[in-house]
Amino acid sequence: MNKIKFSHNGWVSIISDGYTFDNLRSLTQAVCNYFRREQNYIDNFPPRLAIGFDSRFLGEKYADEVAEIVIKNGFDVYLSDRPSPTASIFWAVKTLVLTGGIMLTGGDMPYEYNGVKLSNPQGAILRDNITDEIEEEIKKLIETGLPDFPITPGQINEFNPKHYYFHQIGNMVSLPKIAKANIDITIDSLNGSSSGYIKDLLFSNDCMAREINNKMSSDFGGLVPNLNKKNLVTLQQTVLAPRNNLQMGIALDGDGSKVKFVDISGSIVSDEAIFCILLKHFVENKNIKRGIVKPHGEGRLIEKLAKKYDVPVFEPKIKDSRHISELIRNNDCMLGSTLDGDYHINFNYILEKDGVIASLLVLEAMAFYKQNLNSLYHRIVEEVEL
Numbered sequence: 333m334n335k336i337k338f339s340h341n342g343w344v345s346i347i348s349d350g351y352t353f354d355n356l357r358s359l360t361q362a363v364c365n366y367f368r369r370e371q372n373y374i375d376n377f378p379p380r381l382a383i384g385f386d387s388r389f390l391g392e393k394y395a396d397e398v399a400e401i402v403i404k405n406g407f408d409v410y411l412s413d414r415p416s417p418t419a420s421i422f423w424a425v426k427t428l429v430l431t432g433g434i435m436l437t438g439g440d441m442p443y444e445y446n447g448v449k450l451s452n453p454q455g456a457i458l459r460d461n462i463t464d465e466i467e468e469e470i471k472k473l474i475e476t477g478l479p480d481f482p483i484t485p486g487q488i489n490e491f492n493p494k495h496y497y498f499h500q501i502g503n504m505v506s507l508p509k510i511a512k513a514n515i516d517i518t519i520d521s522l523n524g525s526s527s528g529y530i531k532d533l534l535f536s537n538d539c540m541a542r543e544i545n546n547k548m549s550s551d552f553g554g555l556v557p558n559l560n561k562k563n564l565v566t567l568q569q570t571v572l573a574p575r576n577n578l579q580m581g582i583a584l585d586g587d588g589s590k591v592k593f594v595d596i597s598g599s600i601v602s603d604e605a606i607f608c609i610l611l612k613h614f615v616e617n618k619n620i621k622r623g624i625v626k627p628h629g630e631g632r633l634i635e636k637l638a639k640k641y642d643v644p645v646f647e648p649k650i651k652d653s654r655h656i657s658e659l660i661r662n663n664d665c666m667l668g669s670t671l672d673g674d675y676h677i678n679f680n681y682i683l684e685k686d687g688v689i690a691s692l693l694v695l696e697a698m699a700f701y702k703q704n705l706n707s708l709y710h711r712i713v714e715e716v717e718l
Contacts, residue, residue: 336470338463340652341439344447347389351446353397359448360401360434361478362469366462367431368405378486379431384412384421384493386437386525386587388446389550391415394436401478402434403486413490415548417526417588419686420497422455426682427496429453437525440558440585443551455682456657498533504681505692506699511539513699516579518542518594519691520567523553526588529688544570557586559673564592564600572598578704580695584687590673591687593694595705603671604631605709606694610675612712613697614666615641620679625659625668627651636716657683 336343336350336359343359345351367379383399385391392415399409410428412421418435425433433451441447450458450466458466501507511534519541521527527546534541544566547553555563564583571581571594581594593601607626611634614620621643626634628647638645646663648655653676656668660678668676675690676683694705701708 336467338458338460338467340457340654342435342437342447342449342457344438344441344445346444347446353394356394356397356448357401357478358470358473359466360398361405361473362466363432363434363450364402364405364407365469366466367407371431378406378408380408380410380428382410382412382421382424382428382430382433382451382493384416384418384424384433384435386418387415387523387548387550387552388438388443391436391446391550394446398434398436399488403488404481406483406486407431408486409488411488411490412493414492414494415525416493417529417686417688418449419588419682419684419688420493422451422682422684423497423500424491424493425451425453426455427500435587437587439587439589440556442556451684454661456661456684457654459654459658460652494529500681501533501689501692504677504679504689505696507533507537507539507692509699510534510692510695511537513578513702515695515698516542516574516576517695518544518567518570518579518581519546520544520564520581520583521546521588522555522557522563522584522586523547523549524557524584524586524588526584526688529588530582530691533692542570552586559583559585559590559592561600564594568594568598568600571596578698578702580698580705582691584691585673588687589685591675591690592673593705597706599706601705601709603669603673604633605705605712606675606690607631607634607667607669607671608637608712609697609705609708610667610690610693611637611641611643612708613693613700615643617697617700620666623663623665625656625665625676627670630671633713633716637712640716653685
C-alpha cells in the first residue's frame with residue numbers, strides 16, 4: 333500500500349494502486365476525526381462537510397463512499413450531484429457555512445490518477461501542519477481499522493454547486509460589461525470539470541464564447557490536463573484566426589484551479605503580466621486596495637506596480653499555494669499567486685486558487701480598458717518605468 337502523503341495540491345495517487353476504496357475510507361475517517369476535534373460545539377450542530385468530485389473514473393462512486401463514512405460519524409453531508417471544479421465545492425463550504433470540504437480530484441495529473449483536496453471553513457486548502465496530523469491519524473486507522481459507529485448517522489443532501497458558484501461570481505464580476513466589450517474569447521477546458529462554466533456564465537449575459545476541448549470525460553479525451561506548452565498549441569492557433577482587436581484565449585487545467593492566457597498574437601501571457609493586469613484593475617476600477625502575495629525573488633514588475641499604488645507586498649518563505657492562502661488570510665490581502673497559473677482572489681471569496689474567476693476578472697479588465705492583454709501589459713511597463 334502506498335503511503336498517503338499530502339502536498340500543496342492535496343494527496344494524489346494512481347487509481348486502483350494507492351487510490352483505493354480502502355485507503356479513501358481510512359483517509360475520510362481521519363478527516364472526520366480532525367473536524368470533530370475542531371468543531372465549535374457552541375454552534376450546537378455536528379460538523380457538516382461538502383463533498384465533490386471531478387470527471388475521473390469512478391469519481392461519483394468514490395464520492396458516495398466518502399459520504400457514507402462521513403454520515404456514519406454523525407456529520408451531515410452536502411454531496412455534489414455532478415462533476416465540478418474544485419473552487420465551486422470550496423465556495424459551497426463557505427456560503428453554506430460548513431465545517432470543511434472534501435474534493436476528490438487529481439487536479440492536473442494524468443487520468444490514471446485521482447486525489448483529495450481538503451478545505452477549511454474559509455475555502456482554503458488545509459495547511460501542511462494540519463495534513464501532517466491527518467496523515468498520522470491515517471496510519472493508525474490502517475493498523476486498527478475503522479471504528480464502530482454507535483451514533484445516529486447524519487444526512488446526505490445532494491446539491492448543485494454551480495448554483496452557489498454562479499451567484500457569487502455574478503456579485504464579483506460585471507458580466508454585462510464583458511458582454512458589451514465584444515471580446516473574441518476562446519476557452520480550452522482540456523475536457524476537464526470546468527468545461528462549459530465560463531461559456532455558460534457569459535451566455536447568460538448574451539456574450540458568446542468559443543470552446544475547444546470542452547467534452548468532459550474521464551480520460552480528458554486523451555489529454556494530460558495540465559497547462560504545458562504542448563497542450564496550449566491548439567488554443568494559440570485558434571486565437572490567431574479571428575484577427576479581432578480584442579481577442580484572447582483561456583486554458584484551464586483538469587479541475588479548473590489553474591489558468592493560462594493567450595494574447596492577440598497567439599503568445600502565452602506570463603503569470604507576472606496577468607498578476608499586474610489584475611492588480612491594476614482591482615485598484616483603479618474596483619477600488620480595492622489591499623496587500624498582495626507573491627513568491628520571494630520573483631515578479632519585479634509586480635513590485636514596481638505595487639510601489640506605485642502603495643500596496644504592501646507579502647512573500648511566503650516557501651513557494652506553496654497553502655502558504656499563499658495563509659498570508660492572504662492573515663493580512664487581509666486581495667490577491668496572491670505562486671506565479672504558476674494560480675490566482676487566489678480575496679474579496680468576500682474563497683482563499684483557494686480559482687481559474688474560472690481569474691479568467692472572468694481578466695476579461696473584465698479588458699472590458700474596462702478596451703485593450704487586449706498584450707497592450708495592457710505594455711501599458712503597465714510604460715507606467716512603472718516612467
